[in-house]
Amino acid sequence: MPVLMDDVAGRAEPRPAPGGATGSPRRGWWTSRRRDQLAGLLFVTPQLVGTALFVLLPLGLVVWYSLHEWNVLADTFDFVGTENYRELIDDPKLPGVLRSTLFFSVGLVVFNLALALLLAVLLNQRLRGTVVFRTLFFSPVVVSLVAWTIVWGFLLQDNGGVNGVAGAVGLDGPNWLRGEWTALLSVIVVQVVKNVGLNMVLFLAALQGVPAELYEAARVEGASRWTQFRRITVPLISPTILLTSIITVVGALQVFAQIAVLTQGGPGTSTTVLVYYLYQQAFQFHQFGYGSTLSVLLFLIVLTLTVVQWRMRRKWVFHEQ
Amino acid sequence: MRKRLTAVVALAAMLGLSACGGGDSADSDGPVSLRMTTWSANEAHLKLFNEIAAEYQSSHPNIAKITFDPIPFESYTTTLTTQIAGGNPPDLAWVLENAAPDFVSSGALLPLDETLRKTDGYAFDELAPAATKLWQADGKLYGYPFSTSPFGIFVNTDLVKAAGAKSPAELIATNAWTWENAVTTASAVAAGTGKAGLVVRDFDYKGWDNLSTIWTGWGAQAWSADGKTCGFNATEMVDAMTFLHRAIFTAKALPGPGTAADFFAGEAGMTITQISRASLLEKQKFGWDLVPLPAGPKGAYSVIGQGGMGVLKKGKHADAAADFLAFLTNPANSAKLAQFFPPPRTPLLTAATLAKTNPLLKPAQLQSVVIDGIANGVVKPNHTGQAELSQAVRSALDPMWKADADVRAVLDGVCSAINPLLAK
Numbered sequence: 001m002p003v004l005m006d007d008v009a010g011r012a013e014p015r016p017a018p019g020g021a022t023g024s025p026r027r028g029w030w031t032s033r034r035r036d037q038l039a040g041l042l043f044v045t046p047q048l049v050g051t052a053l054f055v056l057l058p059l060g061l062v063v064w065y066s067l068h069e070w071n072v073l074a075d076t077f078d079f080v081g082t083e084n085y086r087e088l089i090d091d092p093k094l095p096g097v098l099r100s101t102l103f104f105s106v107g108l109v110v111f112n113l114a115l116a117l118l119l120a121v122l123l124n125q126r127l128r129g130t131v132v133f134r135t136l137f138f139s140p141v142v143v144s145l146v147a148w149t150i151v152w153g154f155l156l157q158d159n160g161g162v163n164g165v166a167g168a169v170g171l172d173g174p175n176w177l178r179g180e181w182t183a184l185l186s187v188i189v190v191q192v193v194k195n196v197g198l199n200m201v202l203f204l205a206a207l208q209g210v211p212a213e214l215y216e217a218a219r220v221e222g223a224s225r226w227t228q229f230r231r232i233t234v235p236l237i238s239p240t241i242l243l244t245s246i247i248t249v250v251g252a253l254q255v256f257a258q259i260a261v262l263t264q265g266g267p268g269t270s271t272t273v274l275v276y277y278l279y280q281q282a283f284q285f286h287q288f289g290y291g292s293t294l295s296v297l298l299f300l301i302v303l304t305l306t307v308v309q310w311r312m313r314r315k316w317v318f319h320e321q
Numbered sequence: 322m323r324k325r326l327t328a329v330v331a332l333a334a335m336l337g338l339s340a341c342g343g344g345d346s347a348d349s350d351g352p353v354s355l356r357m358t359t360w361s362a363n364e365a366h367l368k369l370f371n372e373i374a375a376e377y378q379s380s381h382p383n384i385a386k387i388t389f390d391p392i393p394f395e396s397y398t399t400t401l402t403t404q405i406a407g408g409n410p411p412d413l414a415w416v417l418e419n420a421a422p423d424f425v426s427s428g429a430l431l432p433l434d435e436t437l438r439k440t441d442g443y444a445f446d447e448l449a450p451a452a453t454k455l456w457q458a459d460g461k462l463y464g465y466p467f468s469t470s471p472f473g474i475f476v477n478t479d480l481v482k483a484a485g486a487k488s489p490a491e492l493i494a495t496n497a498w499t500w501e502n503a504v505t506t507a508s509a510v511a512a513g514t515g516k517a518g519l520v521v522r523d524f525d526y527k528g529w530d531n532l533s534t535i536w537t538g539w540g541a542q543a544w545s546a547d548g549k550t551c552g553f554n555a556t557e558m559v560d561a562m563t564f565l566h567r568a569i570f571t572a573k574a575l576p577g578p579g580t581a582a583d584f585f586a587g588e589a590g591m592t593i594t595q596i597s598r599a600s601l602l603e604k605q606k607f608g609w610d611l612v613p614l615p616a617g618p619k620g621a622y623s624v625i626g627q628g629g630m631g632v633l634k635k636g637k638h639a640d641a642a643a644d645f646l647a648f649l650t651n652p653a654n655s656a657k658l659a660q661f662f663p664p665p666r667t668p669l670l671t672a673a674t675l676a677k678t679n680p681l682l683k684p685a686q687l688q689s690v691v692i693d694g695i696a697n698g699v700v701k702p703n704h705t706g707q708a709e710l711s712q713a714v715r716s717a718l719d720p721m722w723k724a725d726a727d728v729r730a731v732l733d734g735v736c737s738a739i740n741p742l743l744a745k
Binding site for chain 2: 072074075156158159175177264266269283286
């Protein structure tokens with residue numbers, strides 16, 4: 001125990017020997033501080049190696065590839081400098097792709113966060129059966145994404161389940177995946193229903209952390225439910241709103257499987273979002289260099305939006321301290 | 322600086338390979354393993370391949386293992402290309418006709434002539450020139466066209482009878498098997514049974530190249546033979562597409578966009594597809610028939626889909642793979658493969674020979690659909706850079722799949738979209 005105490009207090013330095021000698025030079029170098037540093041380094045090394053190999057290196061490679069024209073079949077890899085970036089600026093399809101990406105992302109984020117918050121508020125009540133409903137709304141999160149999307153593909157067909165239900169109540173549903181706006185809306189809805197449960201759970205956790213006394217005090221002061229929600233609930237769960245909005249924005253910009261399975265970017269190019277477009281360029285058209293350039297663009301967009309959201313937190317995220 | 326960066330990239334690639342790879346190294350002296358990608362996961366197909374592979378291994382102790390790696394058809398070429406890009410190419414691969422120009426012209430495939438010609442008993446000259454044309458460049462053969470399969474129409478005779486319509490067999494007997502009459506029959510099935518009339522399999526309002534099975538009857542083509550001129554706004558194509566548009570939206574002979582119907586599940590009266598699909602009918606309880614494509618305004622015609630087998634130059638054991646390919650496609654094994662895939666060997670292309678290995682099909686069906694089809698057939702559209710072209714056509718054709726579409730204007734739009742690609 002005394003040794004441990006010494007270690008903890010950082011007093012395990014070798015004491016000078018009489019006459020001023022410090023014992024062996026090795027023992028003098030091997031201090032507890034250095035031992036702690038080494039231990040710390042050993043603990044973080046796997047993570048650092050993993051990050052370097054699987055995050056930084058691929059990121060660097062993508063930037064490197066974006067400076068090349070790479071034809072996989074012909075096995076050519078030619079340095080072209082900024083040629084791919086010039087092509088990016090002149091690409092006539094890119095404005096349409098970015099427009100689709102914007103509409104999809106905004107629609108998804110707004111629908112997802114609004115629905116998740118609404119569900120969380122409703123399921124935060126002390127009523128019978130809320131656990132069952134929480135499970136029901138969360139269950140799509142754990143379903144395989146591709147299987148989920150294939151099933152929705154059948155439901156959204158002209159003669160599918162959604163229009164069958166609409167027909168049962170006298171409505172004539174559209175051909176969801178064949179109309180430009182309905183196709184985009186369909187992909188958004190499929191994605192929202194799939195993942196809304198995750199944000200709902202995060203909101204639920206945040207709501208349960210709001211002190212009940214604040215609501216009691218507000219009620220005594222005569223505040224309405226809406227005022228309580230606006231003045232107490234929203235500010236106190238604002239850190240969670242920030243977190244979920246960042247996660248959802250990043251997720252929205254990276255949506256791929258739903259587009260690939262449901263619409264393949266169509267009809268026309270109405271659902272060709274940036275990730276699907278870069279997939280087409282790299283993996284279908286074999287233009288890996290240009291595909292990498294589009295990846296760099298996507299990375300910069302995600303980075304910019306995340307930094308902007310993070311900086312804006314000072315203005316609207318409530319911190320108790 | 323550039324050399325250093327290249328070294329970093331090479332190191333990274335090596336790290337990636339060492340992390341993800343496995344199997345034999347290129348310079349290994351020991352037994353080698355071969356991998357072949359296919360787009361068929363059909364048990365009967367794989368069983369036959371494995372039997373042939375086992376026979377080959379018994380006489381080639383240097384081959385430790387031969388595996389057949391099925392990849393879903395929808396993403397086949399993309400997955401194959403990704404495997405090549407990722408440094409994990411298969412040794413052998415099936416290649417679709419629409420990807421053939423890219424694979425053959427790029428030099429991705431090993432020339433096969435020398436290996437095939439020097440293989441004992443291979444009978445290289447039996448390969449029909451019409452079948453090998455797509456797989457040649459500079460006088461060399463880069464792919465063995467293991468399947469040259471004409472499109473025909475499978476008919477659910479029970480549904481046609483239930484609808485009280487004239488069956489294709491009756492129409493053929495009276496020399497009236499035309500597209501007009503085929504659509505009339507399909508329309509009657511749709512109206513009378515509530516099922517779909519005619520399904521162009523694998524089209525689904527996206528895979529437009531399957532429509533060549535219809536428009537070729539009008540003498541239309543997607544682009545000129547030299548691949549330089551768009552054919553979508555030519556009179557023949559406008560006429561064919563106008564006919565098709567009416568068949569979909571006026572006659573309701575084809576299921577509309579966004580409506581699924583599977584012939585092999587008994588949900589449609591007729592379907593346009595290839596004979597290799599006949600195996601899906603083995604356990605069906607409804608009556609069925611196989612007939613050639615109806616005649617168009619330009620008379621009788623046939624359309625062929627092709628699949629080739631190639632050896633990837635970047636594969637780890639290209640020479641061993643070429644040797645196995647020579648065994649897999651020799652006359653004896655070609656005859657075995659013929660039960661699923663019409664072969665390019667002329668002596669095997671007789672109704673009597675094919676009937677031995679195609680018990681589900683009658684000799685008359687094989688003669689009219691397969692033998693005559695191969696003799697007169699036009700290969701489905703193919704072009705270098707087909708994936709990009711295909712995407713551009715699909716996107717530009719989408720406005721046509723509405724009841725009030727202006728067919729000519731849409732087809733002009735298709736040419737505007739693909740002309741820059743054809744000019745490349």
